Amino acid sequence: MSISEEQVRHVAMLARLGLSDDQISSLGQELNSILGHIDQIQKLDLEGVETTAHPMEVVNSMRADVIRPGLSREDALLNAPEREDGAFLIPRIVGGDDAS
Amino acid sequence: MSIDLSKLSVRTIRDGLASKTWSAREITQASLDRIAATDESLHAFNQVTPELALAAADAVDARVAEIEAAGGDLAAELPPLAGVPTAFKDNMNLRGTRTTCSSKILSNYESVYDCTAVRRMLDAGAVPLGKCNMDEFAFGSSTENSATGPSHNPWDLDRVPGGSSGGSAVAVSSAQAVLSLGSDTGGSIRQPGALTGTVALKPTYGRVSRYGCVAFGSSLDQIGPFARNVEDAAHALKAMSGQDPMDATSMSNPVPDYAAAVRAAKVDGMKGLRVGIVRDMLDMDGLDGRIKRRTEEVVGIFAMLGAEVGEVDLPTSQHALSAYYIIGPAEASSNLARFDGVRYGVRATEAEDVMDLYLRSRAEGFGPESIRRIMLGTYALSAGYYDAYYGQAQRARTLIIREFAEAFENYDILVTPTSPEPAFKIGEKSADPLTMYLNDIFTIPVNLAGNCAMNVPMGMVKGLPVGVQLIANHFSEETLLGAAAILETEIGFDTTPPRAQ
Numbered sequence: 001m002s003i004s005e006e007q008v009r010h011v012a013m014l015a016r017l018g019l020s021d022d023q024i025s026s027l028g029q030e031l032n033s034i035l036g037h038i039d040q041i042q043k044l045d046l047e048g049v050e051t052t053a054h055p056m057e058v059v060n061s062m063r064a065d066v067i068r069p070g071l072s073r074e075d076a077l078l079n080a081p082e083r084e085d086g087a088f089l090i091p092r093i094v095g096g097d098d099a100s
Numbered sequence: 101m102s103i104d105l106s107k108l109s110v111r112t113i114r115d116g117l118a119s120k121t122w123s124a125r126e127i128t129q130a131s132l133d134r135i136a137a138t139d140e141s142l143h144a145f146n147q148v149t150p151e152l153a154l155a156a157a158d159a160v161d162a163r164v165a166e167i168e169a170a171g172g173d174l175a176a177e178l179p180p181l182a183g184v185p186t187a188f189k190d191n192m193n194l195r196g197t198r199t200t201c202s203s204k205i206l207s208n209y210e211s212v213y214d215c216t217a218v219r220r221m222l223d224a225g226a227v228p229l230g231k232c233n234m235d236e237f238a239f240g241s242s243t244e245n246s247a248t249g250p251s252h253n254p255w256d257l258d259r260v261p262g263g264s265s266g267g268s269a270v271a272v273s274s275a276q277a278v279l280s281l282g283s284d285t286g287g288s289i290r291q292p293g294a295l296t297g298t299v300a301l302k303p304t305y306g307r308v309s310r311y312g313c314v315a316f317g318s319s320l321d322q323i324g325p326f327a328r329n330v331e332d333a334a335h336a337l338k339a340m341s342g343q344d345p346m347d348a349t350s351m352s353n354p355v356p357d358y359a360a361a362v363r364a365a366k367v368d369g370m371k372g373l374r375v376g377i378v379r380d381m382l383d384m385d386g387l388d389g390r391i392k393r394r395t396e397e398v399v400g401i402f403a404m405l406g407a408e409v410g411e412v413d414l415p416t417s418q419h420a421l422s423a424y425y426i427i428g429p430a431e432a433s434s435n436l437a438r439f440d441g442v443r444y445g446v447r448a449t450e451a452e453d454v455m456d457l458y459l460r461s462r463a464e465g466f467g468p469e470s471i472r473r474i475m476l477g478t479y480a481l482s483a484g485y486y487d488a489y490y491g492q493a494q495r496a497r498t499l500i501i502r503e504f505a506e507a508f509e510n511y512d513i514l515v516t517p518t519s520p521e522p523a524f525k526i527g528e529k530s531a532d533p534l535t536m537y538l539n540d541i542f543t544i545p546v547n548l549a550g551n552c553a554m555n556v557p558m559g560m561v562k563g564l565p566v567g568v569q570l571i572a573n574h575f576s577e578e579t580l581l582g583a584a585a586i587l588e589t590e591i592g593f594d595t596t597p598p599r600a601q
Contacts, residue, residue: 011479019471055501
């Protein structure tokens with residue numbers, strides 16, 4: 001499989017990466033080179049083989065449902081680029097003339 | 101008194117404290133002095149923490165005084181890592197330090213809690229020297245992908261130390277530190293271990309808690325030690341192992357006394373140990389012929405020492421690199437979604453709206469290899485490609501796990517080279533990502549299967565250290581470390597580079 005420039009732009013948007021045209025172009029070439037190698041995996045006959053997401057057979061590792069101390073508000077906000085009234089401050093999310 | 105750190109081990113430091121030969125402060129100051137004298141040319145550290153180090157050393161010395169005052173036995177009561185100068189990869193959180201992952205996007209990040217493995221090392225008496233350079237977010241095999249610049253190999257400053265835990269490898273190899281911790285997702289402890297001639301261990305997945313280590317590939321990542329001898333690595337492993345309520349993937353298997361297992365193995369020898377050389381990996385393209393021959397000689401040493409030696413093939417593992425470069429980036433793209441300029445890290449200025457803030461903070465904050473991996477992972481997980489890539493890789497992973505399980509029915513230890521070539525020149529591979537990826541061809545299958553494995557220095561090629569990888573089954577670290585210790589004694593490799601002597 002090879003990846004088109006349009007797909008590279010689409011994936012960059014999915015990944016929330018605001019890339020330049022130059023970056024899109026060079027990434028397209030690099031990803032195609034890497035995918036060219038990775039595509040060897042398509043040769044394996046894996047029909048009927050179950051998937052593995054995790055190397056150990058651990059299911060529903062639980063702990064006691066007890067209250068314990070967590071991060072203080074001060075610590076949680078220590079690295080905040082901007083903060084206000086004990087909360088993270090971010091730019092507007094909904095556009096001014098956008099009804100959504 | 102002048103203290104030569106290159107001659108010290110966990111055991112000799114502790115013995116010296118018990119016999120009042122030196123104080124923890126003297127050992128720590130010797131480490132800090134050595135860092136000050138050498139790190140401009142090596143760049144092992146992103147941050148050195150003299151205040152934390154000296155405070156920890158003074159706490160050890162206070163403990164010595166306390167035990168003495170109570171008429172206690174220092175040799176019995178001092179903690180196992182008392183006074184041991186230890187460095188940590190810069191993806192492990194420790195209060196009082198920045199945790200940058202060698203990335204611009206986290207360049208100002210102050211830790212607000214402690215990584216469990218780090219905390220356990222410090223609780224065992226280790227002294228924190230600082231945070232070590234790495235490939236950004238652990239993406240790489242050379243430590244060149246660092247926003248703070250490359251680390252340099254103590255055996256040849258023009259060469260890379262390997263990666264991604266390159267700084268941690270350099271700190272131990274150059275005797276700035278006696279122990280260091282790295283993290284290994286596809287070889288990031290073992291490969292720099294091979295390139296710097298250090299003992300480097302990736303424990304079984306789940307042996308060591310991952311809590312507080314910035315996640316790359318959560319089903320692959322594991323923290324482990326660098327040391328200049330096998331017994332030191334065993335001491336470090338014991339200190340940090342065991343279940344942690346903060347990491348649901350950490351396992352409850354009991355933690356044996358690994359250093360005792362090492363000493364016992366040296367007495368008992370290898371008789372009855374079943375050792376399998378992985379033949380088809382040895383026949384792979386791109387493996388340096390001298391490393392191949394040396395690996396075969398090492399298996400000869402095992403046979404000479406009484407091990408039962410045979411050959412095994414791992415054909416599905418030929419596809420491990422492909423599976424890894426789907427699963428690793430897929431997990432990474434998900435893990436790195438949190439770096440968006442909202443709660444921490446570098447934020448793009450004057451963003452129009454929150455989408456603009458995400459897009460620019462991420463594009464400006466991540467380096468080229470991080471962007472590449474995020475793109476690769478996002479693509480592999482995206483609609484229409486998910487099953488062909490991610491699904492296929494997960495199925496291949498199942499077969500690789502089975503293949504290892506079958507091999508371990510017949511063998512206790514599997515043997516491959518750790519890296520296909522010795523340390524390469526800085527800049528030599530940075531233009532072609534795929535060439536760089538091939539450096540981890542022998543180490544990657546082990547992460548997919550979750551087994552434990554380690555690098556043991558096995559000699560020199562072209563004046564540079566090369567290493568053999570020993571692999572053992574899940575939670576068989578005692579067997580692994582025991583075999584490594586016997587081999588270490590037999591090979592007699594001097595882990596100290598000439599410039600550090």
